Amino acid sequence: xxxxxxxxxxxxxxxPAEMQIRDYVISVIKETxxxxxxxxxxxxxxxxxxxxTNKQGGDNEKLIFKILKRGEKLNLETAKEEIDLVxxxxxxxxxxxxxxxxxxxxxxxxxxxxxxxxxxxWRADRPQRGRYxxxxxxxxxxxxxPTNLAEIELILATTTTLGKLxxxxxxxxxxxxxxxxxxxxxxxxxEESYDSVxxxxxxxxxxxxxxxxxxxxxxxxxxxxVEKYLALFQxxxxxxxxxxxxxxxxxxFLDQDIKDNLAExxxxxxxxxxxxxxxxxxxxxxRGMSYYTGTIFEIAIPQFxxxxxxxxxxxxxxxxxxxxxxxxxxxSIGFERIVLLxxxxxxxxxxxxxxxxxxxxxxxxxxRLCEVMNEAKAAREAGQQxxxxxxxxxxxxxxxxxxxxxxxxxxxxxxxxxx
Amino acid sequence: xxxxxxxxxxxxxxxPAEMQIRDYVISVIKETxxxxxxxxxxxxxxxxxxxxTNKQGGDNEKLIFKILKRGEKLNLETAKEEIDLVxxxxxxxxxxxxxxxxxxxxxxxxxxxxxxxxxxxWRADRPQRGRYxxxxxxxxxxxxxPTNLAEIELILATTTTLGKLxxxxxxxxxxxxxxxxxxxxxxxxxEESYDSVxxxxxxxxxxxxxxxxxxxxxxxxxxxxVEKYLALFQxxxxxxxxxxxxxxxxxxFLDQDIKDNLAExxxxxxxxxxxxxxxxxxxxxxRGMSYYTGTIFEIAIPQFxxxxxxxxxxxxxxxxxxxxxxxxxxxSIGFERIVLLxxxxxxxxxxxxxxxxxxxxxxxxxxRLCEVMNEAKAAREAGQQxxxxxxxxxxxxxxxxxxxxxxxxxxxxxxxxxx
Numbered sequence: 001x002x003x004x005x006x007x008x009x010x011x012x013x014x015x016p017a018e019m020q021i022r023d024y025v026i027s028v029i030k031e032t033x034x035x036x037x038x039x040x041x042x043x044x045x046x047x048x049x050x051x052x053t054n055k056q057g058g059d060n061e062k063l064i065f066k067i068l069k070r071g072e073k074l075n076l077e078t079a080k081e082e083i084d085l086v087x088x089x090x091x092x093x094x095x096x097x098x099x100x101x102x103x104x105x106x107x108x109x110x111x112x113x114x115x116x117x118x119x120x121x122w123r124a125d126r127p128q129r130g131r132y133x134x135x136x137x138x139x140x141x142x143x144x145x146p147t148n149l150a151e152i153e154l155i156l157a158t159t160t161t162l163g164k165l166x167x168x169x170x171x172x173x174x175x176x177x178x179x180x181x182x183x184x185x186x187x188x189x190x191e192e193s194y195d196s197v198x199x200x201x202x203x204x205x206x207x208x209x210x211x212x213x214x215x216x217x218x219x220x221x222x223x224x225x226v227e228k229y230l231a232l233f234q235x236x237x238x239x240x241x242x243x244x245x246x247x248x249x250x251x252x253f254l255d256q257d258i259k260d261n262l263a264e265x266x267x268x269x270x271x272x273x274x275x276x277x278x279x280x281x282x283x284x285x286x287r288g289m290s291y292y293t294g295t296i297f298e299i300a301i302p303q304f305x306x307x308x309x310x311x312x313x314x315x316x317x318x319x320x321x322x323x324x325x326x327x328x329x330x331x332s333i334g335f336e337r338i339v340l341l342x343x344x345x346x347x348x349x350x351x352x353x354x355x356x357x358x359x360x361x362x363x364x365x366x367x368r369l370c371e372v373m374n375e376a377k378a379a380r381e382a383g384q385q386x387x388x389x390x391x392x393x394x395x396x397x398x399x400x401x402x403x404x405x406x407x408x409x410x411x412x413x414x415x416x417x418x419x
Numbered sequence: 420x421x422x423x424x425x426x427x428x429x430x431x432x433x434x435p436a437e438m439q440i441r442d443y444v445i446s447v448i449k450e451t452x453x454x455x456x457x458x459x460x461x462x463x464x465x466x467x468x469x470x471x472t473n474k475q476g477g478d479n480e481k482l483i484f485k486i487l488k489r490g491e492k493l494n495l496e497t498a499k500e501e502i503d504l505v506x507x508x509x510x511x512x513x514x515x516x517x518x519x520x521x522x523x524x525x526x527x528x529x530x531x532x533x534x535x536x537x538x539x540x541w542r543a544d545r546p547q548r549g550r551y552x553x554x555x556x557x558x559x560x561x562x563x564x565p566t567n568l569a570e571i572e573l574i575l576a577t578t579t580t581l582g583k584l585x586x587x588x589x590x591x592x593x594x595x596x597x598x599x600x601x602x603x604x605x606x607x608x609x610e611e612s613y614d615s616v617x618x619x620x621x622x623x624x625x626x627x628x629x630x631x632x633x634x635x636x637x638x639x640x641x642x643x644x645v646e647k648y649l650a651l652f653q654x655x656x657x658x659x660x661x662x663x664x665x666x667x668x669x670x671x672f673l674d675q676d677i678k679d680n681l682a683e684x685x686x687x688x689x690x691x692x693x694x695x696x697x698x699x700x701x702x703x704x705x706r707g708m709s710y711y712t713g714t715i716f717e718i719a720i721p722q723f724x725x726x727x728x729x730x731x732x733x734x735x736x737x738x739x740x741x742x743x744x745x746x747x748x749x750x751s752i753g754f755e756r757i758v759l760l761x762x763x764x765x766x767x768x769x770x771x772x773x774x775x776x777x778x779x780x781x782x783x784x785x786x787r788l789c790e791v792m793n794e795a796k797a798a799r800e801a802g803q804q805x806x807x808x809x810x811x812x813x814x815x816x817x818x819x820x821x822x823x824x825x826x827x828x829x830x831x832x833x834x835x836x837x838x
Binding site for chain 1: 422423424425426427430431432433434435438439441442446449453454455456458459460461462463464465466467469470473484485486487489493495498499500501504505506507509515518519520522523524527528529530531533539541543553564565566568571572575683686687690691693740741772774776779781785788789792793795796799800803804805806807808809811817820821823824
């Protein structure tokens, strides 16, 4: 009968104060993306175990909460391995479910399909401060749009959302997987080592040019290649327009169209943005996921050390699952980080209603009670948030508790109206 | 690599049209209950398996999706039973999580605590039309309010919500577990058979007075008791004010305060309601859950056969879990049924934005693209929902698809502006 009071290891209860911020952030996200023509979708939290373990999820596949088979399908005696026992799992991200959703429903979806998904995902990670085993992801994707309209709209919608949430002075860092590759090719790195080179490059902001150089040499790359590669980054530091300079330096290693495409994204966003931020071409931006095929981008908010979301183009992923390539581009917003930032900065929800608490003495006759309820009704219709509670014996303590919840105005009602 | 496209058995993908209705219903619920001083909370979808299997959940405990232990804790070779393999499960309702949440956090919560929870729950039921293994519940509870203010506020907030969603002409049927018991006692049924009597009574709307009589006799109850019991219900049919008549008929079997308390709820709600509905005292209302201790109520919407939500007072449940009784009263809204009703009736979301699709010819130069994006920006800020897409080769088909999504206005942009 006894209940364990704590949430399960690594998961948390969300209390009213945080919940209000979460609800507000979700409402701003939904409202803003709707203006840009995105529609919400939802997929079940449970996916077939085969969909979650097909090597698209990288290390996340090691962290799945697996679901036991039920009824006759569960046979403990003949089960030899874990996989004999389970048939489903809790999703570890929203990308696999999106691709499955799109494959399942594409006949009833418009093209391009602009999708917004917000929901919990689960990873059985080692619990640590500020990281939970259940957390929300917020993914926005455009499927079926081959041109850079997808990138432009995604970045505009996302930055407009951030602007509405009060963020400013942030950066959208942008790069291209094909530029990354062209730089590696130009420098003479062997193609099969690109991923290794990029892993080192990704550390640029932490270990600097010298650190990257040292690590590349340590990893056995030729001094010649490393020299050429580093020279590009050194050269870039002195440029006003890094992208044009780089394209010129790379010559035939980079298709002019790729540069023009990226330049158009940067120019169009800068010319039409609705929030206060900067587009920054960042040739050191790598982003881990190997499924990206073109543009990649990341939100950097100065108040927050790391990245607060990012995404890119992944034109080959739907095809890997379904056999038919569909151009795709997506943005994942760091929902939990944004909520945390707002909470830590004492964010006040704009347009919050005035909160009034009515305290009623016990034994108020029915007709007086109706008067009070009608007064509350009028106040609620006029936009107030009215809490009605029976007056506790310790009224002072009751008021203090309510003040913590934001009730600063009180009305008291007694059996015998006070003179 | 291949993906199974379908959702797992018994669960479903939610497409944009339904999702818009769901989001709208959730926003109306959150907004309305907030006006009444309710605050949102959230608990993890996963609960400790021991919390889900402590006999409070009745048959739902047979339908749990169980979660496999992970890492060293999972030992297939020594596992003899299911319980050796699992440590968590997906919640089958929001009541167990609420009580756990309250026990865990009560020190930081106000009294009374008015909670709103909306979220998915899971039951591995046999799949059938319109019933899914993942579905949303929407629970509203007041903990720490011993008086009928809890019932009055819950019914007012819930009916105001339904009214805002366009429902009218519905009924809130209300009864009292202690009146049910007084009627059984008055008729001379043995106390240990009350539950059996109520199970039969619950069928009144299907099998009628004669059917109830026959079943009670069949179950072996004395003809005398059955006669007395049925006479009460027959007598009630002829009354203007059934509650007063019944209280008089029951005499000392019913505490006068219980009748007054229920009468006050009905009177106060009728006098201060904001929606078009009727409060109906229904002495045949039973509601299955044995944890109810006082008032019980149910929403009956004529457009929908059965009940569309209900609840009641359960003053002893928190104590069963924690050792300390806390007065509690709750309402569970049939979220999925309400969404289904709105969908089936072609519900139009009020205040929906005008939807405009901009179609852009491929190869629009950057400066023209910026003009278009700025035009869209202005339109969005003015309240339009603007979708921007590259013009497909089959423009007619593209427009037809977009029309299905509600885009009736189109603007086309060409490389060479049309004369």
